[in-house]
Amino acid sequence: MIESGGVWTLSEVRGGLVHQVSYELLAWGRDLADVLGTPLSAVLMGHGVAGQAEGLVAHGADQVYVVDSPELADFLPDSFARVLGDLVSRHRPEILIASATSTGRALMPLLFVDADTGLTADCTELSIETDERLLLQTRPAIGGNVMADIRTPLGRPQMCTVRPRSRRPLPEDRSRTGRIVEETPDVSSVMRLLEFLPEKKVGAPLQDAEVIVSGGRGMKGARNFAMLEELAALLGGSVGASRAAVDMNWAPYSSQVGLSGKSVTPKVYIACGISGAVQHLAGMSASDTVIAINTDPEAAIFRVADLGIVGDALEVVPALIGRLRS
Ligand SMILES: Cc1cc2nc3c(=O)[nH]c(=O)nc-3n(C[C@H](O)[C@H](O)[C@H](O)COP(=O)(O)OP(=O)(O)OC[C@H]3O[C@@H](n4cnc5c(N)ncnc54)[C@H](O)[C@@H]3O)c2cc1C
Numbered sequence: 001m002i003e004s005g006g007v008w009t010l011s012e013v014r015g016g017l018v019h020q021v022s023y024e025l026l027a028w029g030r031d032l033a034d035v036l037g038t039p040l041s042a043v044l045m046g047h048g049v050a051g052q053a054e055g056l057v058a059h060g061a062d063q064v065y066v067v068d069s070p071e072l073a074d075f076l077p078d079s080f081a082r083v084l085g086d087l088v089s090r091h092r093p094e095i096l097i098a099s100a101t102s103t104g105r106a107l108m109p110l111l112f113v114d115a116d117t118g119l120t121a122d123c124t125e126l127s128i129e130t131d132e133r134l135l136l137q138t139r140p141a142i143g144g145n146v147m148a149d150i151r152t153p154l155g156r157p158q159m160c161t162v163r164p165r166s167r168r169p170l171p172e173d174r175s176r177t178g179r180i181v182e183e184t185p186d187v188s189s190v191m192r193l194l195e196f197l198p199e200k201k202v203g204a205p206l207q208d209a210e211v212i213v214s215g216g217r218g219m220k221g222a223r224n225f226a227m228l229e230e231l232a233a234l235l236g237g238s239v240g241a242s243r244a245a246v247d248m249n250w251a252p253y254s255s256q257v258g259l260s261g262k263s264v265t266p267k268v269y270i271a272c273g274i275s276g277a278v279q280h281l282a283g284m285s286a287s288d289t290v291i292a293i294n295t296d297p298e299a300a301i302f303r304v305a306d307l308g309i310v311g312d313a314l315e316v317v318p319a320l321i322g323r324l325r326s
Contacts, residue, residue, distance in 0.1 A: 057177065
């Protein structure tokens with residue numbers, strides 16, 4: 001029997017495969033559903049994706065609503081929003097969470113207008129206010145100086161997007177069992193995908209990189225980012241930047257790490273000439289190992305660093321490159 005209501009997560013498909021953010025959302029959703037004592041459902045829309053529904057169960061879902069159709073091969077916001085809206089109006093989840101990716105940010109606003117409820121963007125923390133069973137949607141506000149708890153007491157579902165990488169997926173457990181519900185709503189679209197132009201970039205996308213070499217104002221100029229690229233290439237990583245470096249056009253916005261940039265959780269984050277402002281730390285402090293290179297022994301970045309090198313990055317980075325090459 002299909003269990004209506006409960007907590008829902010929106011799965012994302014890229015290149016025909018369920019994307020990592022879908023599993024991160026299930027980790028959030030599992031906690032919320034357990035506190036509420038309700039089922040956790042994942043919504044999976046795409047083409048040729050039905051076979052991947054079990055993977056969502058293995059990562060925490062109790063049920064998966066699958067809409068699998070050739071019409072859903074490309075992400076077209078109008079049809080995806082209509083399909084999701086149809087499922088929501090029939091099965092009435094208490095809570096619906098999506099990732100704050102371009103997909104989630106495009107889809108959720110379309111849905112919340114139709115559903116006449118609230119939507120909180122870019123949450124970094126989710127919890128349940130148990131007295132009233134309300135979702136507490138926590139996100140940085142006022143330039144990251146305060147954390148705001150937002151509630152949706154009246155509208156349903158309670159909807160929010162969550163920053164990618166704000167949570168690790170639960171370990172895969174193939175012994176978990178769940179219900180797969182195949183749905184066949186109207187999937188037609190008035191839109192058509194003409195072309196997909198991927199961003200030209202060296203290394204893995206920042207949010208997928210296992211090693212990130214990041215530069216700040218202490219790198220002194222755009223030309224010195226070449227040494228960060230060289231170090232990143234030797235370590236199989238990607239290059240990140242502070243907002244100060246991006247503002248000075250030393251690096252593209254797509255490499256900005258922090259509150260108004262990307263949240264990253266690499267295995268190793270090397271911060272070169274970055275002071276460690278709270279807005280920067282908001283995007284990288286969940287990295288497994290942080291290595292900081294800074295001339296100022298009092299720099300805030302050293303408080304989150306596992307390894308600190310007090311020194312001139314313009315000397316330390318070339319020395320590291322030399323050692324790695326030899
Ligand atoms: C609403 C809002 C959102 C923001 N969002 C972001 C964000 O997403 N990401 C972000 O990064 N910032 C963000 N900021 C800006 C943030 O507050 C800082 O201004 C910024 O992070 C500083 O960048 P930085 O560390 O490169 O520069 P600085 O703070 O100027 O630090 C430079 C550091 O380099 C060191 N240094 C100097 N020379 C050398 C050298 N030769 N070798 C080694 N070290 C050296 C200095 O000691 C210093 O610690 C935001 C601010 C606001 C108000």
